Amino acid sequence: MQVLARVSSFNPFSTFFSHSVPVCTNLYNPQKYFKKRSLSCLMPVSPTVRTMALKFEVLGRCNRARASKLTLPHFECQTPLFMPVGTQGTIKGLTTSQLEDIGCHIILGNTYHLELRPGSELIDELGGLHNFMNWPRALLTDSGGFQMVSLLHLADITEKGVTFQNRIGADIIMALDDVVKTTVTGPRVEEAMYRTIRWIDRCIAAHRRPDEQNLFGIVQGGLDPDLRDICVKELVKRNLPGYAIGGLSGGEEKDSFWRVVAQCTAALPDDKPRYVMGVGYPLDIVVCSALGADMFDCVYPTRTARFGTALVPEGLLKLKHKVMASDMRPIDPECTCMVCKKYTRAYIHSLVTKDAMGSQLVSYHNLSYMMRFPKGDIPEWVCDAMEVACIDISTCCFPSKD
Numbered sequence: 001m002q003v004l005a006r007v008s009s010f011n012p013f014s015t016f017f018s019h020s021v022p023v024c025t026n027l028y029n030p031q032k033y034f035k036k037r038s039l040s041c042l043m044p045v046s047p048t049v050r051t052m053a054l055k056f057e058v059l060g061r062c063n064r065a066r067a068s069k070l071t072l073p074h075f076e077c078q079t080p081l082f083m084p085v086g087t088q089g090t091i092k093g094l095t096t097s098q099l100e101d102i103g104c105h106i107i108l109g110n111t112y113h114l115e116l117r118p119g120s121e122l123i124d125e126l127g128g129l130h131n132f133m134n135w136p137r138a139l140l141t142d143s144g145g146f147q148m149v150s151l152l153h154l155a156d157i158t159e160k161g162v163t164f165q166n167r168i169g170a171d172i173i174m175a176l177d178d179v180v181k182t183t184v185t186g187p188r189v190e191e192a193m194y195r196t197i198r199w200i201d202r203c204i205a206a207h208r209r210p211d212e213q214n215l216f217g218i219v220q221g222g223l224d225p226d227l228r229d230i231c232v233k234e235l236v237k238r239n240l241p242g243y244a245i246g247g248l249s250g251g252e253e254k255d256s257f258w259r260v261v262a263q264c265t266a267a268l269p270d271d272k273p274r275y276v277m278g279v280g281y282p283l284d285i286v287v288c289s290a291l292g293a294d295m296f297d298c299v300y301p302t303r304t305a306r307f308g309t310a311l312v313p314e315g316l317l318k319l320k321h322k323v324m325a326s327d328m329r330p331i332d333p334e335c336t337c338m339v340c341k342k343y344t345r346a347y348i349h350s351l352v353t354k355d356a357m358g359s360q361l362v363s364y365h366n367l368s369y370m371m372r373f374p375k376g377d378i379p380e381w382v383c384d385a386m387e388v389a390c391i392d393i394s395t396c397c398f399p400s401k402d
C-alpha cells in the first residue's frame, strides 16, 4: 500500500537509522505553529551525555526523529521504545521470560500499588523489584502521586513517593507532578504547572540514590504553549537525566496533542531521553517518534487484550465475535510472534474472557505488535505532524485523484 511505503521511510522500530543519516535542513519553525511566542530554549546539541546512572547516545537521525542507545544500570535499551505497564510487578498473565522474548527493554511498575502490596520496605529487603519479580532488564516506576493524593497528607507526598521509589530500585524514577486533565482550562492548569516545578526540587532533595537511579522531571502545562514553555525551561535548569511530557492522552483533540509534543520535544535537551507519558496507540507512537520523542508507555495493548481485542494492521480484531469460532487463521497472518505462529483465531475465541490463557495469548501478540511498526490509513492530523517532523507523506493523506 502506497501509504505504508511512504510512512515506512520513517520507521522508529527498524534499523532504518544509521550514523550517516543526514540532519534535516528544513528546520522546524515553531513560529508557524505557536504564534504566541518563539521557542528560545533549544539546547546545544551534544551526541552523548553521561550521568552517574544513565548514558544516552544518539545513533542516527531522520530529521527530528532519532534512534538512540539508552544505557541504564540494568539494561542497554534501544529507542524509540514502548514500555508495557505492570501494575503490581507483573504484566498480567505474562512471564518475564516471555517479555524478554517479545523484545521489551523496560517495563513500568506502579509505585502506589507496589507500596500497598507487598510494600516497598519488603521489596527493598528482598533485594529490590528486579530480584523480586525476576526481571533482569530495566524498570521504571511512576511517582505514585496520582493515587496517593487522595490518601496521604499532601505535604508528605513528594518525599514519600521518592523514598518508596528509592526502595523499589527501578532504573528510572518519576518525579511527582500535579496532573490536570487536558480538557480542564483556566487557573487550575497554571497552578498545577507551578506546583510541579516546586515539587521537582523536593524530589531532587529527597532522592537518595542518584548514582543508581535516574530521576526524570515531568513537563506539565496542559494545552497552553506558554505554560509548557515555562515548565520546560525550569526543568531543564535542573539538569535532570531525562524528561517526560505529561498530562496528555486525557481526551484532548489529536491536533492539540501532537502540537504539545512537537513544542516540548523541540525545547527539551537533544542529549537527554524524552518520554511521552501514557501514549499510546500505535499511530500516536509513530507521530511522537517522528517529532523526536524516545519513550512511551500505555496500558492499552494489555487492557484491550483482556477484553479479547487484538491489534492488527487493519485496526482491531474482536476475537469474541462469533465469526472467529471457525476461523483457522492466526490473529495476524503477517505477524511472526509465537502466538501467531502456533494458535488460531478459533482456539483463542474459545478461551477469551473464559480462561486466563485467552488474555495471555492476546496480550503476548498485542505487546509484540507494539514493538513493531503499525500500519493503516493515515488521518490528516498525522500528515500535519509529519510535516513539522520534515517527513512528507502528503500524497498519502488525501484520496488519489486517479
Ligand SMILES: [Zn+2]
Binding pocket: 331, 332, 335, 336, 337, 338, 339, 340, 341, 365, 368
Ligand atoms: Zn502475533
